[in-house]
Amino acid sequence: MQEDLIRWKRFKDGDVAAFESIIRDEFRALFEYGTRFIHDRDTLNDCIYDLFTSLWDRKKFLADTDQIRPYLLKSLRNRLLKEKERANHLTGFDSWQEQTEPEDNAESRIITSETSALRERRISSVLGSLTPRQREIIHLKFFENLSNEQISDVLEISRPAVSNLLSQALRLFRDKWQATISTLFFLLTF
Amino acid sequence: MMFRLFADYPPVNREAWCFIMKNYKDYNLEDFLLDDSFRLWITRQDGSTSDLWERIAREYPDKKVIMQQAGDLIRSWKAHSAGVSDSELEEQVQRILETTTSKQPEQKPVTMLSRWFAMAAAVAVVGFGIGWYAWTGSPEKHTAVAYSDYVAKTSLPMKEMINTSNNIMLLTLPEGSKVKLHPKGRISYPAQFVHDKKREVYLSGEAFFDVVKDAQNPFFVYANGLVTRVLGTSFRVKTTSTNVEVLVSSGRVSVLPIKDIDHPGDHNAELLLTPNQQAIFSVKDHLISKSITNMPLELIKPDPEDGFVFENQPVSKIFSALEKVYGIPIIYDASVMENCSLRVELSHEPFFVKLDVITQTIGAAYRVSDGQVIVTSEGCN
Structure with a gap:
């Protein structure tokens, strides 16, 4: 995107306003993606802080990009994985279900009013049964609406691998989903 | 039937509508989930397609349930958001800006010590250059063969x-x-x-x-x-x-x-x-x-006629099929990768592209050593 490229170049030239607007626009997306790896909010905030401060320090040497968000997601990912190797306080995706219930935001209130609590739990259990990698790719697709090409860039895997991983995740998704529907039906008939 | 449809919904371009109908008729859950425009509609980021999606639900009642499920899944995924509040965001933005933009880039003073290191390094480079020249300077010696x-x-x-x-x-x-x-x-x-x-x-x-x-x-x-x-x-x-x-x-x-x-x-x-x-x-x-070799050739045709199609097969099975077809040994720790299975559809991609797809799908890595492929993985669960 041309807009991204111009903004990125201004930031590289040391334009504080451009830098600030990038932080404001991208912070939430980075935080959401980060919570798929790490559950301690303070540590995650520190990681994003380190990411931006090091970008500013190295701004003269950074390559141009017209895809700011995928670029930052990828940088954060590499940072978090390095962090994971260094210290073992990253919990990984596997504790998805242990996560505190989502805050009572408007969106979840709508869902609860529309559907039963049972349904909500069912969805959680389906999502919880995916592997970390599958959840990561689904996050990039569902949450960030990234194209397969952008995903291949963030995850540093080939494009055929992205579509294979995605179709595998969604197929599993569908199978688990149908399985939970049939158990539900089973429960209801008794 | 089609006529009634157009009469009911006049503003849609006839050709475009036919195309859409044809497309969405065969949509399954995955197709809806992967459809960018569907996701944007579900998350209310793009209201311009509302008419279209509501129409599809009406026209294909059997799709309504799937659409509902796909919508639930997407909304539910989004609802699992960490939720950064405005004040939290402000706090973090200020924290970053304070450390970066308020301070001037530090000018590291050049000490005598670092000067000395620089000179020593220069000498070392020159010395190495001479040594290298002497070593390669007499090529006739090697052409005896x-x-x-x-x-x-x-x-x-x-x-x-x-x-x-x-x-x-x-x-x-x-x-x-x-x-x-x-x-x-x-x-x-x-x-x-x-x-x-x-x-x-x-x-x-x-x-x-x-x-x-x-x-x-x-x-x-x-x-x-x-x-x-x-x-x-x-x-x-x-x-x-x-x-x-x-x-x-x-x-x-x-x-x-x-x-x-x-x-x-x-x-x-x-x-x-x-x-x-x-x-x-x-x-x-x-x-x-x-x-x-950079571009290994298939030595024999793969077993099933349609190539390498594996439906949730253990990775060991896929590796042994590759070994057989290309005659290249693939070494991996079978006990660590015991639980790795995947769905993969491959046909005539080059050997290394096939390996990329397989290893990247299960989050493994490989290297080539001594004419063999060595796959490393932390296992799958």
């Missing part, structure tokens, strides 16, 4: 072919073996080709050999310090001033440095190559390393 010397040394009457054209030259040796000699390539062989139970060829440049089977009279290619020995097979030999590369297409080939040929008892130096493997011989230090 070169093509012309061999040809001059032999006492037999020789025939020589030189390819001065820009095209590959096709030659047939006296006993029927075929040689494709690349431009600038030179090849010499005794006029009496089969002698002393040997068939011998001297090569400079690059050539592809398709050797007639004759177990009684092994075929030897001498090239820049490396000898390649075969009974009957096809392979390529490429010489440069520093390396000799041997790539095997079919059969088995053994290679060894020429300097070791007089010690036939010592088989340590000899390396056996199978198809899709290649040997690279370093002329300078007489070392041979084994690798895999």
